[in-house]
Amino acid sequence: MATNKQWIYARKPNAQVGPGNFDLREAAMPQPKDGEVLVRTTLLSLDPASRAWMQGQTYRSQLNPGDVMAGWGLGEVVESKAPGFVPGDLVSADYGWQQYAALPGRALTKHDKAHKPEHILGVLGITGLTAYFGLLDVGRPRPGETVLVSGAAGAVGSIAGQIAKLMGCRVVGTTRADKCQWLVDELGFDAAVDYTAGNLVGAIKAACPRGVDVYFDNTGGEVLGAALNRMNVWGRVACCGAVANYDTATPSGGPAGVPGFLVTKRIRMEGFVVMDFYARRREAETALATWVEQGKIKAPVDVVEGFDKMPEALAGMFAGKNRGKLMVRV
Amino acid sequence: MATNKQWIYARKPNAQVGPGNFDLREAAMPQPKDGEVLVRTTLLSLDPASRAWMQGQTYRSQLNPGDVMAGWGLGEVVESKAPGFVPGDLVSADYGWQQYAALPGRALTKHDKAHKPEHILGVLGITGLTAYFGLLDVGRPRPGETVLVSGAAGAVGSIAGQIAKLMGCRVVGTTRADKCQWLVDELGFDAAVDYTAGNLVGAIKAACPRGVDVYFDNTGGEVLGAALNRMNVWGRVACCGAVANYDTATPSGGPAGVPGFLVTKRIRMEGFVVMDFYARRREAETALATWVEQGKIKAPVDVVEGFDKMPEALAGMFAGKNRGKLMVRV
Structure with missing residues (x-):
């Protein structure tokens, strides 16, 4: 049976975050319950806020050592027990740093496949x-x-x-x-x-x-x-x-x-x-998609290949290595 | 001929302000030009901002040693060469720390004598x-x-x-x-x-x-x-x-x-x-006067007697001595 690789937030950083703060674990494949959707993650976003979540309480509850590292991402529906989702749908959510996640349908946002996945997670996200x-x-x-x-x-x-x-x-x-x-x-x-x-x-x-x-x-x-x-x-x-x-x-x-x-x-x-502005997200998405399409805005992306590189990629961001939106292709 | 006592901002304070930063000077009585009004000051206001003016540029230009110390006050028109003002009028302006000032009519605000002078300079000012x-x-x-x-x-x-x-x-x-x-x-x-x-x-x-x-x-x-x-x-x-x-x-x-x-x-x-809100001052004055009249707001005042006490009064404010609005009766 397939397993689910996860990056665990293992040890609180004293100063700069790095691979030493995370452990790679193979967990059992999650099973979606009624109302839930099983998603295979394809692109995971790296954000400066990730570092703040490890340090203390912010606008979300603090992460504790032992938790799957938190993070937004894009994925493909593998199995759906929630109305409105079918296998193959392109969906985003706070999956955490893992290859698969089972989440309630209401936690997912479905996306139009006409857009580039990197843009959905970046300039349109x-x-x-x-x-x-x-x-x-x-x-x-x-x-x-x-x-x-x-x-x-x-x-x-x-x-x-x-x-x-x-x-x-x-x-x-x-x-x-x-x-x-x-x-x-x-x-x-x-x-x-x-x-x-x-x-x-x-x-x-x-x-x-x-x-x-x-x-x-x-x-x-x-x-x-x-x-x-x-x-x-x-x-x-x-x-x-x-x-x-x-x-x-x-x-x-x-x-x-x-x-x-x-x-x-x-x-x-x-x-x-x-x-706090999420209720007005369509306004922003429409404007941003239009500007990108018309070539008025460039949406630079910096894609690191390989789920194993997650911790390195995060450390690289604080070292100022990325240009534009940093993400990892799982 | 009568003279005009003035407190000169003489020396920049290194730390806490005190009488040592000011010199008392007797200047000639100012003569109002056409369009100006001669005012005898009666109450001078002491404000924390006075200290900031001595230190550097703020929302007003910096005071320089040798200048008459700046400050808002209330006074009585002695002689008027400006339309709209007659001797005896109760007027406020930035007179500076002095017994008399000649100012253009447009720099003065005329007040209703129905209000207590301490309130005009304080809660209604x-x-x-x-x-x-x-x-x-x-x-x-x-x-x-x-x-x-x-x-x-x-x-x-x-x-x-x-x-x-x-x-x-x-x-x-x-x-x-x-x-x-x-x-x-x-x-x-x-x-x-x-x-x-x-x-x-x-x-x-x-x-x-x-x-x-x-x-x-x-x-x-x-x-x-x-x-x-x-x-x-x-x-x-x-x-x-x-x-x-x-x-x-x-x-x-x-x-x-x-x-x-x-x-x-x-x-x-x-x-x-x-x-920045001065264009809307009537709204505030009306509300404040109403609240004071109805006893809904108390307007505590701390009046120090004597023009000679100006520097001491200012130092006392920073020592936390006053309760409510601090002013000096000239």
Whole structure:
């Protein structure tokens, strides 16, 4: 009988996450109960938030050692005991890091096979929705304004920056040195800042000569501090994540400009979680699919081959290796 | 010929402000030009922001040593060369710390003598407007929610807390030990927290058993950090000021919960400056005057007698001596 390979979250990381924090296990093939669907996973998404789930409670309950590692993915229905699903359907859910999962039908979202699977999991999925709602509903850029995006070469940042460009903004991204040119040449950013090169305030000032109106924050930490310094009156910060603080034993302190700059520059800083916008997902999916189809937005994907590579791929993300949406083909 | 006593901002404070930072000067009586009004100041307001103006640029240009110290006040028209003003009119403006000022008519606001002068400068003036718009427009409390106010025994905090109470909220204030009972007994707060007693997170947790929905922040610093820790999902922080960071050589770092708590709890943190709401001031003045008249809001004032006491009074504010709105009778 076939078995189900699973990556178990085995040991809490003290600092940087790596293969040592996970164990590979062969479990019995799950059996769907009434109302459930058995899915074979085909693509698993890797997200900075995965690291936060290992550390403590976030917007979802904390993962505990011994749990199957959590994670979103795409799969194919193998067997269905739930109305509305038949074998062969393309479905997404929080499957966890495993080859098979049995889940209630209501936990699954069915997808149109006309789209590329990598896009369903990326620009048309949680990633794209996060960029779309975070930028437009939380950041609210207006044409002519300057939008700064941190983690701009990452899955969410690369899409958020391109949407801001479509809105008629000047768009600047922060990333590592080796990805700066790519942001400008491939994704159409107006400028890129290497956040590792020092003097961040000066570099942002040079790249944003009219100041920053909207800052889409994927990182927190030093880039957030420098962005607050360069923000204009009535600026907005869309707080999407704090990747600078996830994968380290020594999270940076909060930015010294809080609350001083917030008061004097009337800045609105607002956190969001994409699931809060889920009721409006069709709006975002339609917009994003249209932009991708029309070639107005590129949806870079970074696909690692092989389920065995899951932990390495996650560690690589925090080392800044990926360009665009990182996923593993199971 | 009569002279005009002025307090000059003479030396930039290195840490805590005190009489040593100011010089008393006797200047010539100002002569109003065409379009100007000569005013004799009667009550001068002392505000935490005064300290920030001495330190650097804020929402107004920085004060420089040699300038007359800036500050809002109430006065009586002595001579008018501007249409719409006659001797005896009660007017307010940014006169600075001096006995007489000549200002263009458009810089002055005329007041109804039916109100107490202390109220015009306090609850019906900038102070009350700050509390009203900051709480209602930025914090947006809903009945049944818990509102936490820092600097709650101060001018703005004491009014903000009472408005929140009128809105049907549970209201908790932070202040020094000697003013806790006063907040509860005199101003009707549900509970008060002594922020100097240690374990702020625990104390706020005990006083706000259902968490904090709106935090009206007058202080920044440690209270802000602890408040973010205890905030509920969808919480709002109205950033009014950062008095914990004004009068010190070593401002605290930013709160470590930024941006982590903002993301996971979808917190909106927003700074404001009361002048941005000035077009709507009649709305606030009417509401505040009605509440004061009906006895629904108390407007505590702390009046120091004598123009010579200006610097001492300002230092006393940062030592936490005042209860309610601090002003000096010239």
